[in-house]
Amino acid sequence: MLVTATEMLKKAKAGHYAVGHFNINNLEWTKSILLTAQELESPVILGVSEGAGKYMGGFEVVSAMVRALDKSLGITVPVALHLDHGSYDGCYKCIKAGFTSIMFDGSHFDIDENVAKTTELVHAAHQLGLSIEAEVGGIGGEEDGVVSMGECADPEECAKITALGVDMLAAGIGNIHGVYPEGWPGLRFDVLDDIQKKTGAMPLVLHGGTGIPDEMVKKAITLGVSKVNVNTECQLVFAEATRKYVEAGKDLEGKGFDPRKLLAPGTEAIKAKVKEKILLFGSDGKAFN
Ligand SMILES: [Zn+2]
Numbered sequence: 531m532l533v534t535a536t537e538m539l540k541k542a543k544a545g546h547y548a549v550g551h552f553n554i555n556n557l558e559w560t561k562s563i564l565l566t567a568q569e570l571e572s573p574v575i576l577g578v579s580e581g582a583g584k585y586m587g588g589f590e591v592v593s594a595m596v597r598a599l600d601k602s603l604g605i606t607v608p609v610a611l612h613l614d615h616g617s618y619d620g621c622y623k624c625i626k627a628g629f630t631s632i633m634f635d636g637s638h639f640d641i642d643e644n645v646a647k648t649t650e651l652v653h654a655a656h657q658l659g660l661s662i663e664a665e666v667g668g669i670g671g672e673e674d675g676v677v678s679m680g681e682c683a684d685p686e687e688c689a690k691i692t693a694l695g696v697d698m699l700a701a702g703i704g705n706i707h708g709v710y711p712e713g714w715p716g717l718r719f720d721v722l723d724d725i726q727k728k729t730g731a732m733p734l735v736l737h738g739g740t741g742i743p744d745e746m747v748k749k750a751i752t753l754g755v756s757k758v759n760v761n762t763e764c765q766l767v768f769a770e771a772t773r774k775y776v777e778a779g780k781d782l783e784g785k786g787f788d789p790r791k792l793l794a795p796g797t798e799a800i801k802a803k804v805k806e807k808i809l810l811f812g813s814d815g816k817a818f819n
Contacts, residue, residue, distance in 0.1 A: 532600055534661035535610040535631045535757070536697045538573040539733035542756040547812030548747075551575040551735075552804055553614060553761035555582050558768075558793050560596060562800040564605050570805065570814040573607055575631070577614040577759060578624075589613075589627035597628070607817035610661070614759070621651050625658055633663035633700070641687050645694065652695050663735060663757075664691045667702030682721045689728040698757055700735040701725050703750075708762050710741040717746050719753060726754035733757060740766075744810055751811065760807055764800050771799035 535549070542549050550567075554560045554576050567574035576596060583589045596611050612631035613624040621632045634651045636644035648664050655662040667683025683701035692699055703725070704718040725734065733756035739747065740762040747758060775795045780786045808814050 531606060531608055532597060532630050533608045533610060534659065534697070535575055535612060535663075536661040538575075538608050538610065539661075539698055539756045540731075541816065542573075542813065543731060543733045543754065545816065546752065547816060548736075548751045548756050548758045549573050549575055549813050550804065550807050550811050551577045551612065551614070551757050551759040552764060552807075553577040553579060553582065553759070554592075554596075555765075556586065557595070557599075558797045559764065559800060560599055561603065562797050563804050564599060564603055564609065566801045566804040566808065567607050567609070567817075568603070568605050570808050571607060571817045572808045572813040572815070573609075573817050574808075574813075575610045575612050575757065577612050577761070578629075579614045579761075580617065580620045583613075583620075583624075589624050589629065593624075593628040612661075612663070614761075615665075618647055618651070622654070625654060625660060629660065631661040631663070631697075633665065635665045637665040637667060637702075641690065645690060648691060648696065649694050656695070661697040663698040663700055664694070664696040665700040665702075666691050682718055683725060685721070685724040685728045688725045692729045692732045696732075698733045698735050699729060700737055703736075705736060705738040705742065707738045708740065709766075717742065717750060719749060722750060722753045722755070729754075735759065739763070739807070747810060758807070758811055760803075763807075764803050767799040767803045768796035771795035 538549050552563045578592055586592050610631045611629045615635040616633050621634050624632050636647050652662055666687045667681045681702045688701050703722045734754045735757040736750050736755045737759045739758045739760040
């Protein structure tokens with residue numbers, strides 16, 4: 531069932547667990563995540579980056595695919611279709627394409643411009659019943675070819691953006707996209723604590739979930755994180771499982787080259803990873819209560 535992220539995250543924040551946001555790249559990704567969430571009776575957020583949206587043929591194609599799969603697979607858990615790190619234009623495209631949630635990444639603008647653009651998009655999203663995530667403080671790692679260490683958001687700026695009526699807030703606390711480099715100092719729980727105090731009931735979002743030690747993720751959830759984004763980790767296990775299949779020569783046996791066979795180990799690997807994360811975040815069994 532396609533819904534906005536608002537209710538599921540409010541419930542998660544109140545219930546001290548987090549909803550997994552898993553990025554999708556194709557049919558295998560989408561099916562794996564939906565079926566695993568259904569099996570575990572967990573709400574789930576399907577994240578689509580602008581790049582992945584383009585890769586799949588555009589946001590309309592993605593929206594149609596997700597809606598059709600949701601129906602044909604008999605999915606009854608709450609599913610949000612969410613634009614990840616949207617540009618200003620990307621947000622409008624996804625609103626039009628039937629997404630149920632968007633993220634406006636205004637972290638690279640100065641705070642006044644971030645406020646102005648976020649205000650407008652909050653209005654546009656809420657008018658059509660979508661939820662909206664905003665970002666304060668850049669998240670490190672490689673994004674659009676720019677590599678940086680994780681920044682920390684200013685708690686005052688977080689309060690300012692929260693006051694605009696966004697439904698979830700991504701605030702940098704030293705987290706990074708992609709694989710964490712050697713010597714990464716870890717999440718800044720002191721900053722998270724300050725942000726939490728300044729933003730009250732606002733569900734906080736932790737980007738760059740790949741490679742953050744489980745104990746740190748759990749602690750972040752106790753400090754108000756209600757959505758954790760996972761992308762690279764699913765890509766890594768998919769690639770690893772596919773490589774093993776090919777290296778074992780299985781694509782050369784019988785009809786092993788058939789994509790339904792060739793992509794099956796990767797698909798199963800994504801399911802296992804998503805299951806592991808849902809159990810870590812504690813959203814299993816939370817879909818219907
Ligand atoms: Zn992110």
